[in-house]
Every structure is written in structure tokens, then in C-alpha cells.
Amino acid sequence: MNPAPAPHRHRAPRRARAALALVPLLGIGALTACGGPAASATKGAPVRVSLSAANGVKTVQAGDKLQVSASGGTLTQVVVTDPKGRRLPGGLGDGGRVWTSHEPTVPDTRYSVVAEARNARGGTNTVKESLTTAQADKLNKLVLSPGSQGATVGVAQPVSITFDFPVTDKAAVEKHLKVTTDNGTTGAWGWVKDWSGKDRVDWRPKEYWKPGTKVGLRAALNGVDSGGGRYFAKDYDLNFTIGASHVIKVDLDTKHLTFTENGKEVKDIPFSAGKPDQQHATWTGIFPLMAKEGTITMNSETVGLGDAYDRTVRDAMKLTSSGTYAHAAPWNAGKVGRTNDSSGCIGLTDADADWLYSKVRVGDPFEVTGSSERGRAAENNGLGDWMVDWPQWQKKSALPSSS
Structure with missing residues (x-):
């Protein structure tokens, strides 16, 4: 008897694996x-x-x-x-x-x-x-100016970005930065070495801002290599508004300053500036107000002037990174409007300093003119973008053209 044939088993067709x-x-x-x-x-x-x-x-x-x-x-x-x-x-x-x-x-x-x-x-x-x-081994960070979201600032305030570490690929960073305005303001990015020695890039308008302008910054830097494998780990946004036009014209020769608002002179104020020598003279140039610091202690040793002074002053309005201020100087009250006899700052009477301090805002330009043995301040001594004329400023961009 022949054994029963083995049952025929149907094999399921093999399904082809992913070809791609x-x-x-x-x-x-x-x-x-x-x-x-x-x-x-x-x-x-x-x-x-x-x-x-x-x-x-x-x-x-x-x-x-x-x-x-x-x-x-x-x-x-x-x-x-x-x-x-x-x-x-x-x-x-x-x-x-x-x-x-x-x-x-x-x-x-x-x-x-x-x-x-x-x-x-x-x-x-x-x-x-x-x-x-993978996560980056090295990171770069930055500080924005103006530093407050939604701030109202003066007509000379640039958009300023200071980096914690050197930016060796400036073009790669700059192409991820964009400034927008609600009125099509013309402006450009420019790279400077900050007074602190850090890399900084500023966007300044061709001329002073128009009052009321809404300004926005988008720094889409998350994942961008600033050079040498040092990355940014986030994007940054900033929005601010330009306030009324305040311009403070400071004349070292007449020893008077004028405060103008929207083109109209509001107040004439006598002052005393720096002594007429290379060590103490007040710098000339255009200085957007960096900060209103209230009451501070000024020590001459911090600005290389030995032990000439160590005073507490009020109404301190910071103009340069090297330590130039406009402030109340009651010890010099008898000299305001008559002689320049300070250590480089703009000294005012208590009453005038109180008044000016109450009116100015960060970004308002102090336009300092007249005779000065020290001459014009360096463009990186504060927010000195306005020390450079427009064609030269445009050349400071890391890109062929900027807007």
C-alpha cells in the first residue's frame, strides 16, 4: 500500500522588502x-x-x-x-x-x-x-539693545547686537538678521568691535528715525554657526517704538546746550565740560543716550585719571562706554556757562540736571560740537554709529548689500 501523498502546502508569496x-x-x-x-x-x-x-x-x-x-x-x-x-x-x-x-x-x-x-x-x-x-559642544549668545521688549526710544537708537564670543563668519550671521519697520525706513547693518572688545553688529537708519516708527528685529539664529563650530541655540525677536524727536545740542565753546523737541527749541541750559587738555577734554560727536543710571558713584581711577575724584552724582546720563556722562555737578555750579573745568563730563546744576533727566530717553542724541583737544570720539565708544557717514557705514556690512 502506497503511503498517502504528503499534503501540498501553499506558500504565501514573499513580499518584496522596501526597494528604497x-x-x-x-x-x-x-x-x-x-x-x-x-x-x-x-x-x-x-x-x-x-x-x-x-x-x-x-x-x-x-x-x-x-x-x-x-x-x-x-x-x-x-x-x-x-x-x-x-x-x-x-x-x-x-x-x-x-x-x-x-x-x-x-x-x-x-x-x-x-x-x-x-x-x-x-x-x-x-x-x-x-x-x-547631536547637541552643539560650543554655544554663542548675544545681548540686544534696546534691551527692553516694547520700549520707546530716541531717534538715534540703533538696533545693536553684542556677541559673547567672536563671530568669525559674520556673513553667515548677518544674513539671518532682518529689521522691519512700518514705514520702510532705509538702514544698514555694520560690524564694529565693541569697547569691551566683543564683536557687535548694529543696524542704523540712514538718517534719524521718524518719530512713531514701529521697529522689529528677527534674528533667526537657531542652529547658525558663528564660526569655529560655535552655534546659537535659539532665535531672537525684539520690537520697539521711536518716540518724539529729542535732540540735545551741546556746544563746548558757548558752554550751553539746547534741548529740542520735534524741531522746536524747548530749553537752553548752561553747563561746564571737560578741561581744555588731552586728558580731560570732552569728546565731540553724536552720542545716543546709552542709559539713565540715576544716582551713581564716579571714581576717577576707573577711567585712568588716578585719584582725582570719587563722588556720588545724581541724574547720571551715560553717553560713552569710556565714562562720559551728563549729570548734576553741584560742586561746579558756579562755573556752568562760564568755563569748562570738569574731568570730561557735562556738568549741570541740580535743577537743570533734574529737568533734563526727566525729559530724555535712551536713544536721544547728544550732538557735541566745538573745540576739543581730544577731538571726535571713536565710533565704538558707546553707540557711535553716527560718527560714520552713510557711505562708509554701508561698507561695514559683511554682505555685498544690506537693507
């Missing part, structure tokens, strides 16, 4: 990736796709440009986005076999990658992948 598989060529601690399902090629062999850095290194570090490569076919589309839906721009090259990002990847960011490819027989595939960049 993104193969992240990543190193430990650099990027992490997780794959998603991919559609099978409808015809022919699968197209293989891999990720790497554009410089050829297989370990993609934050700051590298991302490269997606295909073998056995070509890429038809690659879309890379961050968690906010912003695309990492890029383009196809080498006949469609390579896609390269136009901008570098940024630290501590999860990117979603969607790639489509076609093989020689017309088979198409789509795959979704994600990868996360």
Missing part, C-alpha cells in the same frame, strides 16, 4: 535615525539610497551639509524638514543620483526625510526616515 531604503551612515553620538515603511518598486531591482555628509564623511555631524545618494537608479525628489515644518533646502545633482542640502544641518534638531526614486525600468519607491543631530 535610506541607509544612514552615521557614527555613534553624531546623528540617530529611525526608518519608516517604504513602498516596493513596481518594476526591477530596488534603488538603494544612503545618507552621508556632503564632504564625503559617512558620519554626519551637526553643521555638515546633508547628502542623499542613490545607487541603481536616480532620485526624483527629496524633502527634508525640521519639527517646525521648515525645509532644509537642497537640490539634485549628478544626473539625479545625489541630493545635497544648500545649508548645513543644525544641532539638536530632528529632521524628517522623505525621498522618492526611480530605477532604470521605471519602478518607483518612497521612504520616510528621521534623524536627530
Whole structure:
């Protein structure tokens, strides 16, 4: 008796695996990736796709440009986005076999990658992948001026950004900075070395601001390399309004200043400025008021004048980083309007200092003219952008043109 034939077993057809598989060529601690399902090629062999850095290194570090490569076919589309839906721009090259990002990847960011490819027989595939960049080892931070969100400031106030660490790629940083106004004010970015020695970039209008102008700054710096692999970790926004036009004209020769509001002279005030010598003379130039500091102690040793004075003064209005102020100087009251006999500051009577202090705001320009043995102050001694004429200021941009 013949044994019964073995039952015929129907094998389920093997389902082809994803033909388009993104193969992240990543190193430990650099990027992490997780794959998603991919559609099978409808015809022919699968197209293989891999990720790497554009410089050829297989370990993609934050700051590298991302490269997606295909073998056995070509890429038809690659879309890379961050968690906010912003695309990492890029383009196809080498006949469609390579896609390269136009901008570098940024630290501590999860990117979603969607790639489509076609093989020689017309088979198409789509795959979704994600990868996360590592946190940056080195960070850069900044300080904005004006420093208060929604502040009302004077007509000479620039948008000023001072960086904690050197900015060696100034163009890369500047192209991520944008100033907007509600009236199309013309202005430009310019780089200076702050009095403190730090890198600083200011946006100043061509002429004094028009009163009432609404100003906004968007510094989209999150993930931007300021140079040497030192990144910014956030974006910055600032909004402020320009107040009434206050201009304080300070004449060292007549020893009188005039306070004007919206072009009309409001008050004439006598003062005493610095002694007429190289060590004590008051600087000339245009000085946007940096700060209203109230009552402070002034010590001559902090500005290189030995032990000449150590006084507490009120109504302190800061004009330069080197220590020039307008302030109440009651000990010099008998000399105001008659002789310049201070250590470089603009000394006022108590009553006049109280009045001026109550009127001025940060950003109001003090226009100091007349004879001075020390001459014009350096442009970085305070917010001295107005020390430079407009054509020269435009040349301080790190970009071919700025607005």
C-alpha cells in the first residue's frame, strides 16, 4: 500500500522588502535615525539610497551639509524638514543620483526625510526616515539693545547686537538678521568691535528715525554657526517704538546746550565740560543716550585719571562706554556757562540736571560740537554709529548689500 501523498502546502508569496531604503551612515553620538515603511518598486531591482555628509564623511555631524545618494537608479525628489515644518533646502545633482542640502544641518534638531526614486525600468519607491543631530559642544549668545521688549526710544537708537564670543563668519550671521519697520525706513547693518572688545553688529537708519516708527528685529539664529563650530541655540525677536524727536545740542565753546523737541527749541541750559587738555577734554560727536543710571558713584581711577575724584552724582546720563556722562555737578555750579573745568563730563546744576533727566530717553542724541583737544570720539565708544557717514557705514556690512 502506497503511503498517502504528503499534503501540498501553499506558500504565501514573499513580499518584496522596501526597494528604497535610506541607509544612514552615521557614527555613534553624531546623528540617530529611525526608518519608516517604504513602498516596493513596481518594476526591477530596488534603488538603494544612503545618507552621508556632503564632504564625503559617512558620519554626519551637526553643521555638515546633508547628502542623499542613490545607487541603481536616480532620485526624483527629496524633502527634508525640521519639527517646525521648515525645509532644509537642497537640490539634485549628478544626473539625479545625489541630493545635497544648500545649508548645513543644525544641532539638536530632528529632521524628517522623505525621498522618492526611480530605477532604470521605471519602478518607483518612497521612504520616510528621521534623524536627530547631536547637541552643539560650543554655544554663542548675544545681548540686544534696546534691551527692553516694547520700549520707546530716541531717534538715534540703533538696533545693536553684542556677541559673547567672536563671530568669525559674520556673513553667515548677518544674513539671518532682518529689521522691519512700518514705514520702510532705509538702514544698514555694520560690524564694529565693541569697547569691551566683543564683536557687535548694529543696524542704523540712514538718517534719524521718524518719530512713531514701529521697529522689529528677527534674528533667526537657531542652529547658525558663528564660526569655529560655535552655534546659537535659539532665535531672537525684539520690537520697539521711536518716540518724539529729542535732540540735545551741546556746544563746548558757548558752554550751553539746547534741548529740542520735534524741531522746536524747548530749553537752553548752561553747563561746564571737560578741561581744555588731552586728558580731560570732552569728546565731540553724536552720542545716543546709552542709559539713565540715576544716582551713581564716579571714581576717577576707573577711567585712568588716578585719584582725582570719587563722588556720588545724581541724574547720571551715560553717553560713552569710556565714562562720559551728563549729570548734576553741584560742586561746579558756579562755573556752568562760564568755563569748562570738569574731568570730561557735562556738568549741570541740580535743577537743570533734574529737568533734563526727566525729559530724555535712551536713544536721544547728544550732538557735541566745538573745540576739543581730544577731538571726535571713536565710533565704538558707546553707540557711535553716527560718527560714520552713510557711505562708509554701508561698507561695514559683511554682505555685498544690506537693507
